[in-house]
Amino acid sequence: MNKKTDFLKHKAYRLRRLVLQMTTKAGSGHATSCLSCAEIMAMLFFDVMCFDPDNYENPNNDRFILSKGHAAPILYAIWHELGKVSQKELFSYRTLGSSLEGHPTRRFLYTECATGSLGIGLSVGVGESLYAKMESLTYKTFVLLGDSELSEGSIWESVFIAAQYKLDNLVAIIDMNRLGQSTETMFANHAEKYKVLFAACGWHPIVVKNGHDIVLLKQAFAESVSITGKPVVIIADTIKGYGVTFAENKNGFHGKAFDEEQLSTILPELETRFSDAVSEPDFSWEPLLPPNIAVQKQKKIQLIQKPSELFKEKKIPTRKAFGIVLAELGTLNECVVSLDAEVKNSTYAEIFESAHPNRFFQCFVAEQNMIGSAIGFASRGAVPFVSTFSCFLSRAFDQIRMAAIGTAAIKIVGSHAGVSIGQDGPSQMGLEDIAMMKTVQNSVIFYPCDAISTAKVMNVMLQYNDGICYLRTTREATEVIYNDSHEFELGGFQVLKKSQQDMVVIIAAGVTVFESLKAYEMLQKEEMFVRVIDLYCVKPLNAETLTAEIRASNGKVVIVEDHYKDGGIGESIMATLCNKLFYFEHLGIFEIPTSGSQEEQRRFHQIDAKAIVEAVKQVANK
């Protein structure tokens, strides 16, 4: 026991020394934020967590999430001490090309998710804990939180959900170092305030009066893993900058690396101050390996072969098709899970819930935690589909952004897109969602118009692993226009109408496909021929194939979409093809809508058949 304690003290000393050296060498980085959690990190990795350092993906490994991502150096230093990061790699921290970035991304192999935007780690931890419960896996998830980030609402969404699901396999540790970036935190170092608050939220709180005391930490962690029925939070009273006397517990040192000159006095001082911890004690550390009962599941994806068998009605909303297809995909693939933000009867995630209740997770009205939890599920090998109204996804934009940075393969479904929802008014309309999903990198956006294409693109979504996929669905029932033989792919589109004498091509998606088909009929009566394209894949665009269709249509294009013109489908197409000498007309939502019926909305915003006909005539004369 004493030797182990000495060993842990030594590790904390080593971590301190390394993070100081790394940040000084990089010339930037959050040294003081690492110094406050050195003992906590040493304890977690060398005493508390059961994991196999040689097999990070062992499904029974305890998981660790560094929610205070700016303390990245100490995470890298840990894996150096575990023998997985070389000295050279360690000191490549923050240099171009290094996987040891300023804040962790998944380019660093030993991390669950990208962090660095505060308030996200706990939600990922909730997802990983829910996954363990679902799969009856024994691992625990440990999340290290900064105290500054406890003012982020997203944290409290996760706190409530963790209690609701009784996640006794989740342990949060608060590195309560009192100081934020520029000022004291709201609760400062009043551990009792946190204790009462977490208890009120249904958690089991444990206060550690000195978060630099290995013995006290040991007691707290021992208690933490013994609790059942509740998630646990360890509130560790720490000192920011601990070990660098002149910076300890002082404002003004956040996110600052010490310079070489400072370091030349800091390191000797550190050695003197922690003199009993400098030498490696005679202790042979062995990792606490997890029980090796679980094997990593093979994620063999089964696709839906004949979507037509799933749909009986001739008209069906794509949101309902989503629910039906998701349930079927869930039957074919055990890895599929569904998370919904308390609108399952609107998104139709309830169909999945009925079929697979143990893989459906009610996330209540808390979109941020929902996206974060999905990252956690994906990290552990599940394929999560999250659903809510498309407009409310904006609540979780930062989480979506961070999911993309971490190339989390999550599937996001936004229903009630566009003004076509009708009377509920602009707050309920997804009119910015495409812009939001488009700007994050490696994202894929599908916006199918009917049930069959919804099923087909969901097949594609299931196989996409390089980032987020977004599926945009519609409230109203739309006609089923495709059959099982139609093929749908990344960057694809369907040419619904074409002739040798097409004067204009109409590019539509979702509800405007039907308005375009109506426009086609109206124009045909006047012997005007147009090509009609269903751009079911909004991102990525295939510039080459689109160009060919436009060339064959006289180089004239009408784009019509139920999204704000700013940042919508049209902008992408026009920007992509702006050098092709084509002529474009763009119909889309041009001002904040008000309440009104679906038809009134489409008329007012000029995205209905009549407006399309007028645009075609105008463009044809250009």
Next chain:
Amino acid sequence: MNKKTDFLKHKAYRLRRLVLQMTTKAGSGHATSCLSCAEIMAMLFFDVMCFDPDNYENPNNDRFILSKGHAAPILYAIWHELGKVSQKELFSYRTLGSSLEGHPTRRFLYTECATGSLGIGLSVGVGESLYAKMESLTYKTFVLLGDSELSEGSIWESVFIAAQYKLDNLVAIIDMNRLGQSTETMFANHAEKYKVLFAACGWHPIVVKNGHDIVLLKQAFAESVSITGKPVVIIADTIKGYGVTFAENKNGFHGKAFDEEQLSTILPELETRFSDAVSEPDFSWEPLLPPNIAVQKQKKIQLIQKPSELFKEKKIPTRKAFGIVLAELGTLNECVVSLDAEVKNSTYAEIFESAHPNRFFQCFVAEQNMIGSAIGFASRGAVPFVSTFSCFLSRAFDQIRMAAIGTAAIKIVGSHAGVSIGQDGPSQMGLEDIAMMKTVQNSVIFYPCDAISTAKVMNVMLQYNDGICYLRTTREATEVIYNDSHEFELGGFQVLKKSQQDMVVIIAAGVTVFESLKAYEMLQKEEMFVRVIDLYCVKPLNAETLTAEIRASNGKVVIVEDHYKDGGIGESIMATLCNKLFYFEHLGIFEIPTSGSQEEQRRFHQIDAKAIVEAVKQVANK
């Protein structure tokens, strides 16, 4: 007293009857969510709040915010009962052109902000309460919350901040009707859980065991206005659908209007059940007028005339210029306030804080509440500037979206834009912010490259009242290239270099302006002449003046920006001018960046001078 009680019961009856009629006529709407709060609303407007119905903008009026915006019909019904909304207008609810939308917007005159996305009202209330404290106004702010929205993290950001600022002029009322849209809420009707939780957050909680009992409500409100030093929450146990027996306290009736046939039995039943409340009692209600000591401040805006006097250095980061200018604008204009999300030493809002500490509000790391509070400040007549890292504004996208829907004149400042921040990595880089700000309607986006232009565009921001303004600032110091005589305006740009023989025009903004100027010098040495444009106003674009400059530059354009290409500046320009037969080359961030120095970043992503030179040469040959 008894007569007053009878009168309030009668009003609750009237409200119930009206919302049932309105929603049935509209064929949609949230009837049952109104029925649970009829007594609360009757109490607030006819017994508790001091306000002048004839002068909504009286600065001493108590304010009311309907955070559960789906209960809009009951707000409209209240103002009908107050004589301000005609019968005809009332029944125009949810029809095209009516200001009585499905969820309230500011097109309805008697509202503080747009609501309908849950979890926003309390943050607006925090802003209004902070404003009252700042201005020593006596009004109180009442916020009606649904219980479903208490799972939104944004609510808890506001709860913490309200306690931190000891907002005893803020009263939240929870309409605890137990049921959400599709399921029971997490805390169901366990009022004690809410009580303990709010108490732990530093609030004074009051439980009303029957939220339909006028006498109990009266006691609670009396207590609420007597509390000092703490915000108050009234937790009212109510029944969803109260008054419609078959729908009461049952799932499946959320957001559903009853049809005419149902209404024909509901209304008689209502009459029988509330028989003692049907007739108007003999009671002459008079509004509780507020003390008339305050007068609405005239918001006469003073602009900065000579920005050059504010800056001493030759090089200065635009983020620092922002801080300096904000402090000066604060000196000139008492209405200017600053809200910062715990990064004041990075955004330089700390300069304003030093100059005007009583008008600076530390919002901690809670971006959602910060934006919501800014809406509240703006609603009461202040001019709020909110600041944080540009990337972290994504955390509050929904609030920004709702601010835009409510045409709130708030000024948002995002620092640390682009890969040019260097080593911190992608989580800290604003690379999606322009896309986000662009897609919301009536927004203005400024991205100045130097200190003088920062000051000048902030003058313009101060005068813009039609929606949100976004200012994008840079981390690194940039040369001051403008002087006081340069003019900056909405839709404007500066032509920095021009000649008669320009072969290409380079359009840049922010840091890329300087790379473009370097490229200009490099090209000049090879006797290649290019026009250089500083597009300091990213939105709105002036297509006409831009077209003229491009025409004069041979119709060839290189756009270079430090933002993802998807959704950035280039996409807007190319989409706007796609029919002009120009030739475009677009340089921008094309993949998720990693850590690296500023120069390395710009080189890798090909937005530096060298890349611009290459692009110009390529474009010139097209």
